[in-house]
Amino acid sequence: MAATVVCSSGNVEVVCQSVRVTSAMKAPVCVLGTGLIGGSLLRAALAAGYDGWGYNRSAAGAQAARADGFDVTEDLPAALRRAAGTDALIVVGVPMPAVDHMLSAIASYAPECVLTDVVSVKAPVAAAVRDHGLADRYVGGHPMAGTSESGWAATDPELFRDAVWAVGVDEGTRAEPWTRVARLALDCGSVVVPVVAAEHDRAVARISHLPHVLAEALALAGATGGDLALGLAAGSFRDGTRVAGTAPDLVRAICEPNSAALLEVLDETLTVLGAARDSLRAETSLADLVEAGHDARRRYESARRWEITDTLPGDQDWLERLRAAGQRGGVLTRLS
Numbered sequence: 001m002a003a004t005v006v007c008s009s010g011n012v013e014v015v016c017q018s019v020r021v022t023s024a025m026k027a028p029v030c031v032l033g034t035g036l037i038g039g040s041l042l043r044a045a046l047a048a049g050y051d052g053w054g055y056n057r058s059a060a061g062a063q064a065a066r067a068d069g070f071d072v073t074e075d076l077p078a079a080l081r082r083a084a085g086t087d088a089l090i091v092v093g094v095p096m097p098a099v100d101h102m103l104s105a106i107a108s109y110a111p112e113c114v115l116t117d118v119v120s121v122k123a124p125v126a127a128a129v130r131d132h133g134l135a136d137r138y139v140g141g142h143p144m145a146g147t148s149e150s151g152w153a154a155t156d157p158e159l160f161r162d163a164v165w166a167v168g169v170d171e172g173t174r175a176e177p178w179t180r181v182a183r184l185a186l187d188c189g190s191v192v193v194p195v196v197a198a199e200h201d202r203a204v205a206r207i208s209h210l211p212h213v214l215a216e217a218l219a220l221a222g223a224t225g226g227d228l229a230l231g232l233a234a235g236s237f238r239d240g241t242r243v244a245g246t247a248p249d250l251v252r253a254i255c256e257p258n259s260a261a262l263l264e265v266l267d268e269t270l271t272v273l274g275a276a277r278d279s280l281r282a283e284t285s286l287a288d289l290v291e292a293g294h295d296a297r298r299r300y301e302s303a304r305r306w307e308i309t310d311t312l313p314g315d316q317d318w319l320e321r322l323r324a325a326g327q328r329g330g331v332l333t334r335l336s
């Protein structure tokens with residue numbers, strides 16, 4: 001059934017006609033790592049009519065998913081053998097340090113399946129995929145959604161609703177696997193931003209990795225103020241430190257593989273903070289920082305994405321055209 005869908009969340013607002021999709025078009029998903037993101041993806045895909053199963057390294061994690069009625073095993077070769085020789089789409093849902101292990105297993109047990117991932121950095125995953133000889137079947141992915149919680153207990157099939165989901169348009173990407181990954185993102189309720197790995201990594205250093213580092217620093221500043229400071233803390237401290245509640249190992253796995261881009265934006269930010277410090281020391285005004293920051297926040301709030309309607313995977317020059325559209329704020333909201 002075709003329906004009008006309005007997707008609206010923060011700076012994402014698009015109106016689209018959904019397309020007729022039958023369950024026969026939906027090849028199964030095999031999710032490696034059923035924590036917050038992989039587990040939410042498995043649940044969202046099943047809710048959208050996909051078949052699917054998962055792997056979790058811990059018996060307790062797999063058991064928790066099974067208790068909720070999901071088909072999750074702690075046997076990685078078994079999960080992959082089940083995908084081998086089928087049209088299953090493999091989704092790598094683990095943190096960056098565990099990616100190499102997943103790719104080795106994929107190369108051994110399911111060498112022909114199309115694969116994607118949800119990892120927060122894209123160039124390091126793409127390099128690992130090349131090292132394992134899997135590049136022709138890989139399309140990078142990154143759902144821009146999450147919480148500070150971890151593990152199966154935190155999963156939510158609605159996590160990706162109205163989110164943006166970055167899908168890689170790097171040199172050599174093939175149309176058929178790209179379409180499958182983009183369709184999964186759309187079926188999970190997201191809109192798709194086409195982006196090349198290096199540009200993705202520079203962008204997320206600014207809007208995700210720097211905020212994680214600043215949240216840690218802000219949490220420290222508050223805690224150093226002792227009981228009184230923490231007792232007085234209200235909205236600004238709560239919002240600014242929210243992601244410091246994320247598991248430390250995961251924050252490191254998100255930020256450290258993107259160190260070059262993160263260093264660049266950290267240096268920029270230190271310069272801005274240094275100027276604020278100099279102003280306060282000289283007892284002059286904070287106006288420069290505050291007015292520029294206020295304008296920047298308004299730009300974010302009023303930014304509107306637009307729907308890409310003139311390019312589909314497989315069209316002539318589709319990779320270049322999708323890439324250019326993504327850079328200009330375009331999103332794909334449907335695939336025919």
Ligand SMILES: NC(=O)c1ccc[n+]([C@@H]2O[C@H](COP(=O)([O-])OP(=O)(O)OC[C@H]3O[C@@H](n4cnc5c(N)ncnc54)[C@H](O)[C@@H]3O)[C@@H](O)[C@H]2O)c1
Nearest residue numbers: 033034035036037057093094095098119120146147150151
């Ligand atoms: N948390 C977020 O907000 C967020 C958002 C978008 C993308 N991501 C990315 O998604 C991926 C998963 O993060 P998450 O938030 O779901 O974390 P999580 O801790 O909730 O889940 C991680 C999963 O990976 C598994 N895992 C970890 N190390 C492993 C290893 N060595 N071998 C096998 N399995 C292993 C864990 O058992 C768990 O199932 C990461 O790459 C992260 O960068 C996270």
Ligand SMILES: O=C(O)C(=O)C[C@]1(C(=O)O)C=C[C@@H](O)C=C1
Nearest residue numbers: 120143144145146147148208243
């Ligand atoms: O909302 C959160 O809790 C998140 O941390 C999600 C968030 C982010 O916005 O920075 C974290 C890491 C990602 O790779 C993508 C999204």
